[in-house]
Amino acid sequence: xxxxxxxxxxxxxxxxxxxxxxxxxxxxxxxxxxxxxxxxxxxxxxxxxxxxxxxxxxxxxxxxxxxxxxxxxxxxxxxxx
Amino acid sequence: xxxxxxxxxxxxxxxxxxxxxxxxxxxxxxxxxxxxxxxxxxxxxxxxxxxxxxxxxxxxxxxxxxxxxxxxxxxxxxxxxxxxxxxxxxxxxxxxxxxxxxxxxxxxxxxxxxxxxxxxxxxxxxxxxxxxxxxxxxxxxxxxxxxxxxxxxxxxxxxxxxxxxxxxxxxxxxxxxxxxxxxxxxxxxxxxxxxxxxxxxxxxxxxxx
Numbered sequence: 001x002x003x004x005x006x007x008x009x010x011x012x013x014x015x016x017x018x019x020x021x022x023x024x025x026x027x028x029x030x031x032x033x034x035x036x037x038x039x040x041x042x043x044x045x046x047x048x049x050x051x052x053x054x055x056x057x058x059x060x061x062x063x064x065x066x067x068x069x070x071x072x073x074x075x076x077x078x079x080x081x
Numbered sequence: 082x083x084x085x086x087x088x089x090x091x092x093x094x095x096x097x098x099x100x101x102x103x104x105x106x107x108x109x110x111x112x113x114x115x116x117x118x119x120x121x122x123x124x125x126x127x128x129x130x131x132x133x134x135x136x137x138x139x140x141x142x143x144x145x146x147x148x149x150x151x152x153x154x155x156x157x158x159x160x161x162x163x164x165x166x167x168x169x170x171x172x173x174x175x176x177x178x179x180x181x182x183x184x185x186x187x188x189x190x191x192x193x194x195x196x197x198x199x200x201x202x203x204x205x206x207x208x209x210x211x212x213x214x215x216x217x218x219x220x221x222x223x224x225x226x227x228x229x230x231x232x233x234x235x236x237x238x239x240x241x242x243x244x245x246x247x248x249x250x251x252x253x254x255x256x257x258x259x260x261x262x263x264x265x266x267x268x269x270x271x272x273x274x275x276x277x278x279x280x281x282x283x284x285x286x287x288x289x290x
Contacts, residue, residue: 009195013262040198045269047204047276052268053237056209057218058119061128064135068114069107071136075143076103 003027008038012045091155099147106146110139113156116239117163120249123230124167126223134170138163153248156241160249193266196273202280214279221271229264236261 008028014020015028032039051057094109117138122131142159149158209215222230235246236257247254 006194009266010262012195013265014258016265019258036199037197040201041195041269043201043203044198044273044276045195045265047201048269048272049237049265050206051204051209051214051218051276052222052233053240054206054209056206057215057222058238060115060118061132064118064132065111065114067132068136068139072107072110072139072143075140076106079103 003031005031005035005038008032008035009041012042015042016046016049088154092151095146095149095155106143109155110142110159113159114139116156116160116235116241119234119238120160120163120231121167123227123234124164125170130170131167134166135163138166141166154245157245157248160235161251164250191263193263194270195266196270198273201273202277204276204279205281208279211279214276217275218272221268224271225264225267229260229267232257232260233264233268237265 003024008015008031011020011024011028015025020028032042091109094105098105098109114135118131118135121134121138122128125131125134138159141162145162149155204214209218222233225233231250232246235241235249236243241249243254243257247257250257252260
């Protein structure tokens with residue numbers, strides 16, 4: 001079966017996660033060999049996913065953990081008896 | 082970044098905390114605190130509220146620790162408590178918007194086609210040292226509809242699997258996959274053209290540009 005671009009786009013996320021079956025993966029791979037648009041869409045999506053996952057994008061507010069554990073400690077102490 | 086959950090450590094810790102070694106709770110909750118905060122930030126859209134709700138969540142987890150059954154992962158259970166805390170606060174503020182509702186179905190409405198490109202030059206993660214790039218990505222995620230942002234947060238940022246994410250958000254695994262796909266498509270469309278300027282320049286050998 002020859003897959004078209006729209007079909008590839010529908011499965012891009014699953015493809016990135018390795019969540020497509022072997023037959024579909026083979027079809028998509030074959031399409032990617034000759035379709036520069038789908039290759040660029042796939043590469044850019046994968047690039048975006050990697051950047052989004054990077055710990056530098058979302059950082060906890062300064063002192064968050066300290067304040068959390070301080071409040072927890074107060075709770076633990078109050079339940080000590 | 083994401084800490085790998087260790088079920089044996091957790092189970093042992095929980096037993097000992099319930100038997101009286103309460104101080105161990107600090108270590109039990111530590112690997113979850115980042116995910117708790119960002120899930121609540123995603124729901125509440127306000128840093129101070131998210132921090133307060135995160136503290137409240139941790140206390141509720143401690144008080145209800147005897148109710149944890151061990152049939153789900155500890156982190157999943159914790160995040161479902163965080164989510165309830167967040168949604169409860171929205172309800173109180175009467176800010177529970179339609180797109181926050183769990184009942185929302187994953188219909189076909191909306192356009193999730195990606196930005197069409199003919200080539201892509203990789204933007205290396207090191208570029209995130211530039212605040213400008215990190216801010217661009219944060220803004221794109223912040224602007225996603227809630228149901229998509231929550232899934233991106235758990236799946237791509239906290240690297241939880243489909244099953245855990247579904248349990249934490251109270252939705253089906255199918256919905257997690259559909260929403261993640263759409264969220265990534267929306268992010269790619271929003272970001273692709275803006276990211277181009279962060280790719281390394283070609284041309285040292287006279288090719289490319």
